[in-house]
Amino acid sequence: MITQKKGEWMELMIPAIWTGLTIQKLLQEVWQAPKGLLHQWRMDKGVKLQNESVPWNTEFQEGQKLQLHLFRHEEYGVEPEFLSIEPIFEDEHLLIVNKPFAMDTHPNQPGQGGTLANGVAFHWQVHGLSTKVRHIHRLDRDTTGGVVFAKHALSGAILDRMLAAREIKRTYHAFVQGLPKQKKGTIHEPIGRDRHHPTRRRVSDRGDHAITHYKVIETFPKHDLSLLELQLETGRTHQIRVHLSHIGHPIVGDSLYGGQTRRFDRQALHAGRIELVHPFTREALSVDIPWPSDLKILHASLI
Template sequence: MEKNKLIFRVKGNEEGMKLRAYLKDVQKLSSRLIKGAALDGRISVNNNRVKLNYIIKLDDEIAFDVEKKESQNIEPEKIDIDVVYEDSDLIVVNKQPGIVVHPTKSYPNGTLANGLLYYFKEKGEQCIVRLVSRLDMDTSGLIIIAKNQFAHMSLARDMHKEDFEKSYLAVVHGNLKEKEGIINLPIYRTDDGSIRRVVDERGQESITCYSVQESFNKGDLIKLTLKTGRTHQIRVHMTHIGHPLYGDTLYGQIEDKEYIERQALHAYRLVFPHPRTREMLELEIGLPKDLQELIEKIKN
């Protein structure tokens, strides 16, 4: 397997298809990806460049080059990157709290994307930052970045499937009566210019599964798995049922600075199919120091 190429071998039941249809319908590549690669001359059959209307034959070897020269208007910066998993298609990092994932007007530099571009440059890899998942500035934990357009397309598509698991650990105020359950309440963004979301019947379907991992005197450590990916979903749902996250000043409206300086939310587990091999990747990262210290404080 060449790291920069996808290699496909035509089977008997696929013979006679046009190359474009084969790549789209059999290999599940997006039309945009196929068109761009064809224009760049990055698709070949038996080492010969062909057009997308080429009729494929039994045992044809189709090579699809996923590497292309790209650039981003982001300044590379030397920032510590905690790499949890990496290969030629993707990288998963453990984001620290207080770091924005991508430059904005308010945070033009010092972001995870700035650090990743520096990291790629140092390794001699011509990658841009393609975020597959995102985390709020003050949420820590695992985040997926694709290294090429093919991996990004594949991972973004798979994110909405059942076998793609995103799980979090959170420390909340109070003790939940039900030790596990499903919160299925729509989340809506009001148009008052605020980033705040609310539970409202006008909103999008939002499903959060939870289970209490440990109970303490002043709160619970809970595991949450998202079935949908709405902005601030966990924070909105937990506040709505009366158990806001420690440190969540936007939704909790409780002064928690003596306990923790940010919302007590950590993306600790990812399970998803690898874009190229389709083998399941299972990645976990432990609780960061500030959440461990928070738990010690609320035990007594």
Template sequence: MEFCATPAEHGERLDRFLAAQLAGMSRSRVKILIEDGAVTCDNLRAATPSTAVRAGSIYRIAIPPALPATPQGQSIPFPILFEDADLIVLDKPAGLVVHPAPGNLDGTLVNALIAHCGDELIGIGGERRPGIVHRLDKDTSGVMVVAKTELAHHALSEAFAARNLERHYLALCWGSPQPESGSIEAAIGRDPRERKRMAVVARGGRAALTHYTTVRKFGLGATLIECRLATGRTHQIRVHLAHTGHPVVGDPVYLRRRPAAAAQVAEPARAALLDFPRQALHAASLGFVHPRSGATLRFKTPLPADFAALVDLLTNS
């Protein structure tokens, strides 16, 4: 691709100038291409990303085709809430791993997205893959947004890092949190006794803040709460609720013993709560600014069938 710098662009950084011409490509990707020798100025190799643009000069950039994604596409159905050329918003089912990792090398959401999007994935970081900007645990359901272009990936990553978006979760926890609405502020880091778990720690952790509001109380035995994250630490809601003595129902990691609150629940609801096979946590809503149009988008999803059935049983007990 070829561009001629105008007098108004004279003196601008080369990477910034090219990123402005190339809709959908991030400045970081442009930097890599410059450093790889893919950019010339008046037929001479461009020096560095910070080189000043000269008015009247002809800049050429050779963009290599995106490499095939390392994970392979697999036909795995998932509910789509919204999709355009830049991004896709979906309702992730519980039980679906987001990204390939040891123990889950395929059958993941990334595999499903690669198959679904096909040639619409024009490449992120030089590879034809979806841009995962946030994750949900395997057994957490709910709204996710995934980037399909570098422009969307960069903008959404910045929005998540700055918490410049709306994100609410619904959690069914044991007991009755007091006060009914409030905040949990406690640093989170690796559990010093079990490195695969996270924990509230006194030293070496990262600041973490969770705001919560009671949605519905089921006596003293269980409570449906809405959580809003002011920070985004690994397992934050699960760790914070367990730390306050109100772990998420069904949590296989942070609920290690029969909770005392179970005695406050009558059968058959008690058995259903104790036997729930996953953490009762759902990403219920997500709102963000579209990286290209600037429009504010908001999405809500209902509780999945198993979670909703548990709430109904508690309501009618």
């Protein structure tokens, strides 16, 4: 399905599979638009079919043109700031950015600057887009890799729901200490807060359900290190870091969870691929996120 941005409106041609579907069902059941957005569209006639406002119980016919007032003027929610950010994928609905290390995903307190969200706001400002900066997920300050942002309210709602349903697949790469005996495995251990440390988490019987899958990609016996590929079924704070430390293979450089910093001074963890079905075009997206230079140097030093 092809969508087009026409000013503040999105246009798309009704596909054959939507024949007989009503506007109401598309918005409420297929896209599951938030109630506030539905109300807004009703009030300002923000949904049109063939350039006309029609009742929402109108059934679609293949080839008709649907128009939605999606791209409204909004405040960014953060101060635009020129930062060196690296967009990897972008269209009118979403943006995937390669977050560098030593950068928060979003402000953690009022007035905080220098975050990825500040950089995204500036990127959008330069390209004439005025919309709230909506991050769909986040990464730890010193973890690098792909972060998804929604470019309008409906995209944000759909992507949030996809994330909750585990329909956004994120693949991580981590350099860890030791040589795992199993080439692949699953860590199924609950994670809770560490009462003795304000930010650290730990495996705890009373913690939240957490599952991490791992696969050994490469080993470096001379250095007693390995490169793992990891995928999450849950999204707990510090999940990969806690789970790998728990099985005796802490991430290189992760001092909070027992990783040695002699070779690397931050956790050697990178979100290297994002896969999802596009919320509007239904295209299967698989976006690879390049390693930062320090990870490339680390890898070269081990070969």
